[in-house]
Structures are given as C-alpha cells and as structure tokens.
Amino acid sequence: MKKKLIKATSILLAIGLVAQAHVSFDTPPVAAEGNDFSTDFQKPDQWEMVEPGAGGAFFSVGAGPASEKYPHGIAVAAADLSGPYLSYDNGKTWENRGFWNGLVYHNHTSMVGFIPDDANVVFIGAEDIMYKSDDGGHQFYPILSEDWDPWKRTGTFKVVRDLKAGEIGTKYKDPLGDVHYEWSDDEDGALLYFTSMTFSKSNPNIGYTAAHHNWEGTDAVIFKTTDRGETWNPVKVFLNDYDDDGNLVKFNENMRVQKIVVDHTNPDIVYILSQPDQFTEESGLYWEGPKSAIYKSINGGKDWELIAGEMHSYPAYGGDNGMGLPLYDADGQQQFYQHTNGEFRAVYQKSGTIEEPLFMRIVSDFEMDPVDPNVIYVSKGNRRNLNLPGKGLYKGTFSDGTWSWEKLTDTFGIVKVKAEEGKSVVRLFDIRGWSDTQPMEQARNYPKVYEYDSNKAENGFELIAEASTPGTFELGAIHHYYSTSPAYVKTIASSMADPDSYFWVDSQWVFRSDDGARSFKSAASTSRTDEEGKWYSTTGVSNVVSFSLKISEANPNIIYTGNADIGFWRSKDNGRSWQHSNQAGFVSDWKGIGGQAQAILPDPDRENVVWAGLGGYYVDQILVKSTDYGANGSWVESHEGLPKSESPRWNNYQNGAAIRGLSLDKTSPIDNRTLYVVADDVVHKSIDDGTTWSPVLDMREATSKDPYEYNGFETWDVNPDRTAATAVDPTNGNYVYAGGSDGFFRSTNAGSTWEQIGGEEFEGVQKIVVSKQNPEHIFIAIGPYQSDDWESNNSRGLYRSTDRGATWEKIFEDEYIRGFDVNPENENIIIAGSANVWIAGGVPESSGAWLTVDGGETWQQVNEGLSWPYVRDVEMNPHDPSQVFIVTPGTSHHVRYFDYSKYQLEALQNLLNEYINSGEVNGSLVNQLSNTLDQAIHQYNKGSNKQAVKKLKDFLKHLDNIPKQKNVTQDAKESLNKAVQSLIQLWSK
Secondary structure: OEEEEEOOOOOHHHHHOOOOOOOOOOOOOOOOOOOOOOOOOOEEEEOEOOHHHHHOOOEEEEEEEOOOOOOOOOEEEOOOOOEEEEOOOOOOOEEEOOOOOOOOOOHHHHEEEEOOOOEEEEEEEOOOOEEEEOOOOOOOOEEEEEEOOOOEEEEEEEEOOOOOOOOEEEOOOOOOOOOOOOOOOOOOOOOOOOEEEEEEEOOOOOEEEEEEOOOOOOOOEEEOOOOOOEEEEEEOOOOOOOOOOOEEEOOOEOOOEEEEEEEOOOEEEEEEEEOOOOOOHHHOOOOOOOOEEEEEOOOOOOOEEEEOOOHHHHHHHOOOOOEEEEOOOOOOOOOOOEEOOOOOOOEEEEEOOEEEEEEOEEEEEEEEEEOOOOOOEEEOOOOOOOOOOOOOEEEEEOOOOEEEEEEOOOOOEEEEEEOOOOOOEEEEEEEEOOOOOOOOOOOOOOOOEEEEHHHHHHHOOOOOOOOEOOEEOOOOOOOOOOOOOOOHOOOEEEEOOOOOOEEEEEOOOEEEEEOOOOOEOOOOOOEEOOOOOEEEOOOOOEEEEEEEOOOOOOOOOEEEEEOOOEEEEEOOOOOEEEEOOOOOOHHHOOOOOEEEEEEOOOOOOOOOOOEEEEEEEOOOEEEEEEOOOOOOOOOOOOOOOOOOOOOOOOOOOOOOOOOOEEEEEEOOOOOOOOOEEEEOOOEEEEEOOOOOOOOEEEEHHHHHOOOOOOHHHHHHHHHOOOEEEEOOOOOOOOOOOEEEEOOOEEEOOOOOOOEEEHHHHHHOEEEEEEOOOOOEEEEEEEEOOOOOOOOOOOOOOEEEEEEOOOOEEEEEEOOOOOEEEEEOOOOOEEEEEEOOOOOOOOOOOOOOOEEEEOOEEEEEEEOOOOOOOOOOOOEEEEOOEEEEEEEOOOOOOOEEEOOOOHHHHHHHHHHHHHHHHHHEOOOHHHHHHHHHHHHHHHHHHOOOOHHHHHHHHHHHHHHHHHHHHHHHHHHHHHHHHHHHHHHHHHHHO
16 A cells, blocks of 8 residues: 555544543652652643753843733744744743744744734734734744836735735745845845834834845845734835936945834834844944944935034044944935955045044944924944044934933933833933853942933932842843844843833843842743852753754663753753753863754663764764763863864864764673764764774765765854764674665674665765564665755655665655654554755745655654644654654754554554545445444543454454455555554553
8 A cells, every 4th residue: 555644533432432541650750869750741632841941042022012812921032043033921831833833934033023902912023924913922934025126116015915826926926935045036036135114002003124135145125014914015215316327326224123113103204223133244333334323204205314413523443443334425325436356345534534424333232212203312322432532322403403412421222211100211221241152250340220310310220130149130041142133222122011121132042030130030040049150941942953862771761962152961860950060171162151962862761871973063963971970170071082172173172073873782791892983974883882983884985975074154154954874783682783874784693794775866865773573674864965066966755674674664754854753662553854954044844744654654743733834853652652753953952742543543543445446445344434433532531541452353253254355455454463563552551
C-alpha cells in the first residue's frame, strides 16, 4: 500500500475517543539530589515551551489600552527570531504568536501598534508585511495591496480577512517580492519593512505608520489610515529629488523613521523621529546614514519641517570628537556631492565651526506633554560618544509660530511623560548600559531612571532607580551584557493601560516595572535558588536559536541543551528549571556567561558524566567532559587528538574545531568508554573515555573533496547548518555509522574501515538512530545541507534499513527534515521534525512536527501548541517515550506527552476506512471489522484495556476467517494485522 501523509484531523472526536493522555510520571519526578518538584508545567496534547527564559534581540515593545477583558492591556515584545510575544497579565507570562496565528510571511518582527480606544486591536510589523488582529492578538490578518508600485511608492494597502489560495502574486502583490534590489526584474512585489505606528487619541480612526523599502532602507514612506487601520495610503515618500538631467537636487533618502507622535488634540499635527537602528549605519549619527532628527507636519503628514530651535555652534574637527561632520542646509538636508565613481558622499567641514539646528543630530528620543500639546521633551545624546556637545534633555514650547527651548539636565536617554492631576511627570531612562561581556561583579555603567515633576521644577531630576542597586533591576536567566539596540525609542514603552507600568527590551531580554520605573524585574524568567545556585524557568519568552537537547538514560530528570549565544544549559528536574554551564576558558570571550554548544552526550549509565562541545562560535569549539552533571567549574578538556586551528578562526575566539555528532559504544566498559565524534568533517574515535582521540574517517577525503581551510571567513563554510552525526549499534560495537554533508558511511569493524553507502543522494545526513528493539534496523534523516556549490543533490526524507544499512526504504518525504526519534519500546512510533530555518528567523516553508504510529505507513502533523513550523530535533525520554522533547529554532525547546494509543486507533480507523472505500475490504467483512473495532474503542474509553485487547483479537479472527478471504486483499490483510498487533502489544503492558 502506498504510504500517505495525512494532516491531524478530528477523527478521534468522530469515533468518540475521549481517553485521557497517558502520563507515566504519576508522582512528581525527583531531581538527582532528591528535591521534589511538581509536573504541572507540562501539558498533554500540546507542546509546552521549556527553557530558562533567555532571548535574542527584541526590536520593539508596546502595551495597549485596557478593557474589561484585558484590564492590563496587551503587551507586545517584537522579536527578531520568533515573532511577537504577547502578555495579558502585565508581563508576568507571555505567549508567542506565529504561523498558526496568521503570521505567515516572516518571523522577524519590527513594530507594534495599538488603537487607543480598542484593546482588541493589535498591529504587528514584520520584515516584509504588516498584520492586524481584531481579537486581542490571537488571530492576525495580512495587510496587502492590489496596486502597490514599489518604485513610485503609490498604492493602497488593506486588511484581507478572506485570503484565498493563489491570490498572493495574482490578485494581491507578493509581500516577498524582491523589489528592493536595483537589478531585480520583478516589479510585482510589495515588500516593506515597518518600524513605527501611532494612532490619534482625539480621533482613533486616524493613524500613521512608517515603512522602508527593506530591512536596511533609509527611504521612509509615511502611510495614513482614516478607518482604524483597515486601509492605508502613503501621504509622504522620502525619495531623492532629481532634475530632468538626472542630477541630484535634494537628498531625502537618509530617513529611518523610528517613532511617530500624534498631537492628542489634533490628528493632523504629527511628529516623526528619524534615527538609525541595528540595521542601518549608526555612524550616520556623525557621517552618512540615517539622520537623527525630529520633523513636524501640520497637514496630516503631507509636508514636513525640521524641529530646529536655536542654532548651535561647535568645533567640527579635532578636540574630543576627532571627526569631520557633514554639513546640513537650512531645512536639515544633508549636503552631498557626486564622487567620480558615481557615489554620493557627504560634504564635510574639516575646521572652524558648523551652525546647524540644535536637534539636527543625535536625537535619542522625544515625547509630547500629555497635558499641553504645545510642549515637547527632546533628548539629545549618543551612548558611544558622551562628549558630543549639546547632549541633554530639553523642554520645547511652541508659541506664536516659534519654538523656545529650556535645557533641563545634561543626562540623555528615553523620555516618558505621564499626566498626573493636571501636571506632567517626566521620566528619563539613561539607557547607555554596558556593552561588554564582563562578569556582573565588575564595574559597569548600569542603566538609571530619573524623574522630573513639572510642579517641582526647582528640584530638578531625582534618581529613582539604578540597576546597580540591589532590588531595583532584577536580571534574567543569563545576562552577559546589557545593550539597548540603536533604535532607542522603540525599546521602552509605558503601558496605555497604566502609565506607571513599563516594558523595557534590549538586545537580549525583556524587563517590566509596575511601580513607576522605580524597579524592574525580568519579564522572561522566574528563578529558584538552592545550594548549586539559581535555576531559571521561562515565563513564555524565548527567542533563542537552539541546536540540541539530550536526556540522560541513567536519570529521566537530567536534561542538557545546546544553543547559540546562551550556550550550554542543564536541568536536573526534567526540564522545569535550568542553569547555565558555560565555563570560562572554553567559551572564548563570552567569559563564562554565554557561548555556543551543539554536540552533547550524556553517559547512558553514569548519570553524572556528560561530554559536550563548547565554544564562542560554531567552529572554535573544544570537546569537554564533566563528572558533575555539567556543573559550571566541572568541565575538563577532552580534546587531545582532535583538531585545533593554528589561530582563532573567528573574531579572535579560541582555537578549536567544528564539533558535531557525539556518540558512544554502550558495550564498552562503563568506566572507560569508546566514543565517536566528528570534528572538522573527520570522524574521530576514543577508547579511553574521551581522554585521547584518533582520526578514523575523513569524510571529505573519502568523497574526493578538498578539505575546508577553516581559516578566517572560511568559517562560514562550516556553519551550524553543516550537519554531522555518528551512531553505534547498542548491542554490537563493531557496527558504527557516520554521516554529514558529504554522505553516509558504515563500519563493521569498530571504525577500522569504512564504506560509503548511498552516494550523493545520502549527502546531508542530519541524524542517525539505531533501533533499540531491533539493532539491525537503522534510521537516518537526509535533509538540508550546505554543499560545495550550494546545490543540493540529495533525496531528502527519513529512511529505514532493516539490514544494518545495506538497503534502504524512504518512509517519509520532507524537503526540510532535520531531526527525529524512534520510540525505544515500539519502533513503529516515530516523530520527525521539519525546519527550513536553522539559526535565524525566516519565512516559514516547513511543516513542523510529524508522527507515525504505523512504521511510516501514514503520518500526521502534531503541531498543537507550537507557533512556528520549525522543529530541528526530537528526543523521546528513554524512560518513558510518551514524554517527547523537541528543539524549535527561535522558540528554544518544547515538551509534550503523547498517548500513542489515540493515534494508533486513529491510524487503524483511517486504514480500515480506506480499505473499505477502495473495495479491498468488502462484503460482510466490512460490518464485522467495523463493529469489532468500535467495541474495542468503547472498551478502551472505559479504561478496560484487557477487554479492548480481547476485541482486537476478535478483529484478527474475523480477518483470518478462511471463508472471508475473498473479501480482503492480501495487502489490506497484512497492513491491518500489523496495526492491530501494535495496539495489542501496547495495551497488554
């Protein structure tokens, strides 16, 4: 019978199956030292995030208005790798939104927006599209255009709630159209990168948003809506002006709009702030690049003028600045000349003075006074140069057509202003922070918060919070540095529901305050402390690139994970809480508070022993060993004989190798293991517990390919997507399997000699699993990989061999298969993972998690609880395979309990129905088999497994009834028999 891929359906409901999920851990699992923990953090029937509450970059944060349903409003933190995180309880817990919530184009998010009088509405800006939600951020709809001209920047965008298959690229412009490259021939796209949005408080029907032609564009377009975000039209395009001869008349393409403020009494009065961010050249604060300045429009965004204030003179060259500064004309246009090579370059003043508008340069933030719209507060300064003249916080008052300015303090940062009993309270966030990987106890310039009461101006600013003061700034799981992204204005938000509630994001973490910024807590994690230090658990925030997860066969509570940047983590309580194990000396310049970890191997018998590859980058890893559960300080080098680069291969990191594919011979002595590992594409073997290593197979050489140089930028040739794997027969150590980007290999003499199997169609080996039920059965995943010419020649999917690798059968086909695992108690049960991303965010094209309970005859998606269809690896708990962990790039790791009986019943029901519909089961046998299966399901639902097994045996009797053989084909009989026997085996335990 042809193998089929079927999506998860509601068939179980149709047949009345309401059995509870099987959970073997009926009593709380116990940590290695005997501490007691509950299991309520894990859920049946859906994936649940388990990780320490770490994170990558967050680019924007906001919090919407309150309502009866959402009394705290909805907080949104926009992440670079995993989409938006939403909180409904003022930041205590978070939920990730993704592909299955309608965010179908990109998981890099850059903007959040709200309507002041409707807590249900949430806007999200992504790398290539904008979305709107009407139901509190649970379901999002794309905002698309039928007539957008990417070159003229004309056209209308509208919310599409009834999008049909095939309409993208036909009826609607393709948001992924590569129109931002000058050499592109595709003019049908509508790609835009959104950075800011604000709605009018006096007329919430009107709102403004800013977009750019791509993620690093400086050609801002201001869009306006008059119908609460249902449709959007451009009202201002900042494009260069050329004359009829093609000469540059006005240089406009240096605008990167990061903030929009609408006058709260007049929706036609709008302010914008242009400011560099992490994707545009921050040196543009001084030279070329996006200017950092404030502009104002009084006609709904059609025309803009610079908010100038007084003129300010200062040295242009030499002194503390030591730089030439570009000239600006009266309206704030940066002056350029055309170089002989055709490029436009800034005109520099090399001596003397420059007279320019006060807020023409290095504007950190600005905010409108909530009491008096004619008053704004402007912060000027840059964290990278504290000596630039003019820095500080200014109060501007607009009267009789002119601005007057009062300097309030020399400190600069992010400005937040709240109204309180008819007065204004100004809070200034000094976000300079630190930008190094120094340990916490060393001196740093910690963030501070100041407060200024307009009714008590004579008292100036009061310091109300300082991160270095205990209790005022609680850090999250692992905090190797604090560094607000260059787009300062998007990193701190006061809640529209409560102006004393704040959310603060930086290059890694999310913080929250509910006491008027007097203290901040980690919004990403909670912690507990024992004799081994702090252990962290996520609140639902992740945004982590994760590579691997391994469970100890000796103790079900001991789990290790390997990740990018946050490195190696361990759990001793079955994934409830986590502690980092990134030991200084093995993680390059992360200095023990971060790193990279991919290959991990717990000893199957010694629960305290674990090996891992640790490094500061993907190719400079050192193989290390711990005899203390991977505790920080317990690692010792286990690298002798493995390659080390002659010099650091990346960013002056440590010398090391690309460590992948650790495995172990379980038949070797417990205290002196035989191990295998792939280092720089060469399989190495150790026969002394990892103390020394010897090469046994050069996969590059075996396939007649030149070795990689592994020097400097050549390290990109060995990125995290360059996979490698090894596996050893658990009953016979002579059988060893290895593979990677260069193919698949087998040894029948413990690695002394090797043969290649499969040729180029088996290039891209992701993982190898030897069945614990039948060691002669081998499974391998062939998936995405980096070939020499960047062309893939393999045949992707999951393969099974029943003769130790001599012959193979593809049992699952998926272009993006990465990892999988085989149930150690029943090899017919397999969960596979599909992910088209491996390190960074991207456009979802893969399909997530798949399950088969019949050896690959049928498959169904099991993505409940996941937000994105990315699954890099799968690990079943060897003590109880119903507990399954998966590695999900961008959202770290997830766990789920499976009642495989439900899925086996569903597969059996589907199989029987299919044979009935095809006529391969016919006549009176149809009713006999159907009725007997219904009776078995009924008994199972009652909890009577013994009676259910009896009914299944009756099913087989009907199937084997000799007079009925004319009513069933041999193929149908064999398949049904196999499925029923599998259920009998499971229910007879």
